[in-house]
Ligand SMILES: Nc1ncnc2c1ncn2[C@@H]1O[C@H](COP(=O)(O)OP(=O)(O)OP(=O)(O)O)[C@@H](O)[C@H]1O
Ligand SMILES: O=P(O)(O)O[C@H]1[C@H](OP(=O)(O)O)[C@@H](OP(=O)(O)O)[C@@H](O)[C@@H](O)[C@@H]1OP(=O)(O)O
C-alpha cells in the first residue's frame with residue numbers, strides 16, 4: 001500500500017436524501033476495500049472528537065444558506081470552518097466560500113459573465129438582476145441590456161425546493177407577476193435538449209436530458225408559464241413544456257474540445273472539484289450557452305462517479321503528501337545550510353581573530369539560504385522526491 005494511502009480517514013457529511021440518491025454506501029464500500037477508514041460526521045458532536053480527517057466530503061448547502069439568518073446554523077458552519085482551518089492539511093470537498101458562491105445566482109451568473117469575457121468558447125445568456133419590487137421595475141434595464149422576450153425568471157437563491165420554481169415571461173405585463181429577488185434571463189432556443197456536464201476533479205461526464213421547447217422570439221400575447229425545473233430536466237421528466245411543436249433534427253452536442261476547455265476554465269475559476277454545469281446549444285447559431293452551475297449535483301447517469309471521486313481523492317492525497325515531504329526536506333536542507341554557515345564563519349573568525357558585531361546577526365540569518373532553498377526546491381527536490 002502506498003504511504004499516502006496508509007491510515008487515511010475520509011469523513012463525509014451528507015443528508016439522508018443525498019446519501020440515498022447517490023447510494024453512498026457503495027462509495028463507502030469502495031473506499032474501505034482500498035484500505036481507507038470512512039466516518040460519517042455527526043454535526044451535533046465536536047469534529048475534534050470524530051477526527052482526525054484527511055478528506056471531508058460534504059453537501060452542506062442547506063446549512064450554509066441557513067447560516068445567514070439562523071444563529072445555530074451559523075455556529076455549526078463557523079465551527080466546521082475553524083476546524084478545517086486549524087487542521088489545514090484536511091482536503092475539504094469543497095471549500096465553503098466556493099460552494100456559497102453557487103448558492104446565489106447573482107454571484108454565480110456574474111462570474112459566468114466574467115468567464116465568457118476571458119474564454120468565448122461558451123456564453124452566458126444576458127440577464128438582469130431584480131433586487132426589489134416586481135419585474136415591471138426592470139423594464140428599462142431589460143431594454144437597455146438588449147434582452148428580448150421570452151425571458152426566464154429564476155430565484156436569486158439557487159438551492160432548495162423553492163429555488164427550482166421558475167417562470168417564462170412573454171411580455172411586459174408578465175413581468176408584473178414575478179417578484180424580487182430574482183433574475184430575468186434571455187431565453188435561448190435549443191431544441192429541448194440539455195447537456196449536463198458532471199465534473200469530478202479533472203474528469204467530466206456528459207449526460208443528455210430533456211429541456212424546455214423552443215418559443216418564438218420576441219414579445220407575444222402569451223400568458224406567463226410557471227414551472228418547476230425538476231419537472232423538465234430530470235431524466236424521468238415528462239412535461240408538455242419539453243415537447244417540441246415541430247419535428248427537428250437532434251441538436252449536435254457541444255464538441256469535446258469546447259467542453260474540455262470550458263470545464264478546465266470553470267474548475268479553476270470556481271475553485272470546486274464537484275460541480276455540474278448545464279449547457280444548451282443555441283438553435284440559431286450553434287453556440288454553446290451555460291445556463292446553470294450546481295455544487296455537488298446528483299451525478300445521475302454517471303456510473304463511474306464513485307471510481308472518479310476516489311481517483312480524485314487519491315490524486316489529492318498523493319500530491320499533499322509530496323508537498324508535505326517537500327516542505328520537510330526544504331526545512332532540513334535550510335537547517336543544514338545554516339549550520340554549515342555557522343561553522344564556516346566561526347572558522348574564519350578564529351582564523352582572523354576579528355569578530356565584527358554585525359557578523360553575529362548575519363550568521364543567524366544567512367542571506368543565501370532562500371535562494372539556495374528555492375534552487376533546491378525546483379532543481380534538486382523533484383529528483384530527490386522521485387527516488388522516494
Ligand atoms: N436561458 C435559458 N434559455 C433556455 N432555457 C433555459 C434557460 N435557462 C434555463 N433553461 C431551462 O430551464 C431549466 C431549469 O433552469 P436551471 O437549470 O437554471 O434551473 P435549476 O433549478 O437551477 O436546475 P438544477 O436542477 O439543474 O439545479 C433548464 O434545465 C432548461 O431546460
Ligand atoms: O440531491 P440534491 O439535494 O443535492 O439536489 C441536487 C440535484 O440532484 P438530485 O439528482 O439529487 O436531485 C441536482 O440535479 P442534477 O443537476 O444532478 O440533475 C440539481 O438539481 C441540484 O441543483 C440539486 O441541488 P440543490 O438544488 O438541492 O442544491
Ligand SMILES: [Mg+2]
Nearest residue numbers: 229233278292
Ligand atoms: Mg439546472
Ligand SMILES: [Mg+2]
Nearest residue numbers: 158292293294
Ligand atoms: Mg441549479
